[in-house]
Amino acid sequence: MGRLLMAAILTDTSPPTLVAAIEAAFVQYTVACVLAAGGEAHTEPSMTWVYGTNHLAYFNGVFQTTLSDADAPAAIEERLRFFAEQGRRMTWWVTPNSRPVNLPQLLAAHGMHETWRDTGMALDLSTLAPGAPPLAKGITVAPVANAAEFRDWLHAFGAGFDLPEGITQSYGAMLQSVPFGQHPVGPFFLARQAGEPVGTSALFTTAGVAGVYEVCTAPHARGQGIATALVLAALRQGMARGYRVGVIHASEMGERVYRRLGFRAYCTLAAYLREVE
Numbered sequence: 001m002g003r004l005l006m007a008a009i010l011t012d013t014s015p016p017t018l019v020a021a022i023e024a025a026f027v028q029y030t031v032a033c034v035l036a037a038g039g040e041a042h043t044e045p046s047m048t049w050v051y052g053t054n055h056l057a058y059f060n061g062v063f064q065t066t067l068s069d070a071d072a073p074a075a076i077e078e079r080l081r082f083f084a085e086q087g088r089r090m091t092w093w094v095t096p097n098s099r100p101v102n103l104p105q106l107l108a109a110h111g112m113h114e115t116w117r118d119t120g121m122a123l124d125l126s127t128l129a130p131g132a133p134p135l136a137k138g139i140t141v142a143p144v145a146n147a148a149e150f151r152d153w154l155h156a157f158g159a160g161f162d163l164p165e166g167i168t169q170s171y172g173a174m175l176q177s178v179p180f181g182q183h184p185v186g187p188f189f190l191a192r193q194a195g196e197p198v199g200t201s202a203l204f205t206t207a208g209v210a211g212v213y214e215v216c217t218a219p220h221a222r223g224q225g226i227a228t229a230l231v232l233a234a235l236r237q238g239m240a241r242g243y244r245v246g247v248i249h250a251s252e253m254g255e256r257v258y259r260r261l262g263f264r265a266y267c268t269l270a271a272y273l274r275e276v277e
Contacts (some may be wrong), residue, residue, distance in 0.1 A: 039053045061274075065103060123261065143190075
C-alpha cells in the first residue's frame with residue numbers, strides 16, 4: 001500500500017531536478033487525496049497507481065511508469081484489466097520520465113487516447129516580487145477557515161472548472177472524508193466577489209516543493225487578477241513554511257497567468273483516458 005514520501009526542502013533549481021520534483025509532487029498530491037479518502041495507493045518499483053473510493057477517472061489510474069521494454073506490454077494489460085474488472089474509467093499519465101519511451105503508442109494500441117495535457121511549471125520563490133497587484137473593490141482572497149467556507153470553496157471550484165454537479169459532489173466527498181483542517185492538502189484559498197465564491201486554489205507541500213493546485217475562477221469573474229491573487233496566496237504560505245521552489249500544473253489559459261508571476265515551463269504531463277467497456 002502506498003504512503004506519502006516526504007523530502008528535504010529543494011534547493012537545487014537545475015532543470016532535471018525541477019522536472020523530477022514537478023512529477024513527484026503531482027504523484028504525491030493524488031496519493032494524498034486517495035489515501036485520505038480511504039482508497040488504495042500502490043507504490044511499486046516500476047509503477048505508482050491508485051484506486052479511489054469514487055469513479056472519478058482522475059483518481060483511478062497510473063501516475064508514474066518506469067517499465068522496461070520487455071515488461072511493459074504485460075504490465076499494461078494487467079493494470080488495464082484490473083480497472084476494467086472494477087468497472088472504472090481510469091487515467092494513465094505520461095510524464096517526462098515515463099518509461100518505456102513508446103508508452104503513448106502502447107496505450108493507444110489498447111484504445112486509450114490523450115484527453116488533456118498540462119504544462120509542468122516551476123518558480124524560484126526567491127525571485128517572487130513582494131506584494132501583490134491590487135484587487136478591485138469587493139474582491140477578497142483568504143484561507144478557508146471552516147467547513148461552511150469549504151462548501152463555498154467547492155461551489156466556486158465546480159463553477160470555475162465548469163464541472164457537472166455529480167463530479168463536484170464526488171470530489172468534495174473525497175476532500176471532506178476527514179474532519180475539516182486534517183486533510184493533508186491545504187490550506188485551501190477562496191476568492192469572493194461581493195461575497196460570492198468565485199475562485200479557488202490549494203497548497204500542498206511535498207517532494208521538497210510548494211505545489212499549487214485547483215486554481216480556477218468562475219467565468220464571469222475572470223480578467224480581474226483573481227487567479228493571480230489565489231496563486232500568490234498559496235505561494236506565500238509555502239514560503240512561510242520555508243519552501244524555496246513553487247510548482248504548478250497549467251492549462252493553456254493558466255500558463256499565461258503563471259508566466260507573468262515568473263513561472264517557467266519545464267515539462268508536459270499528458271493524460272490518457274480509458275473508458276468503461
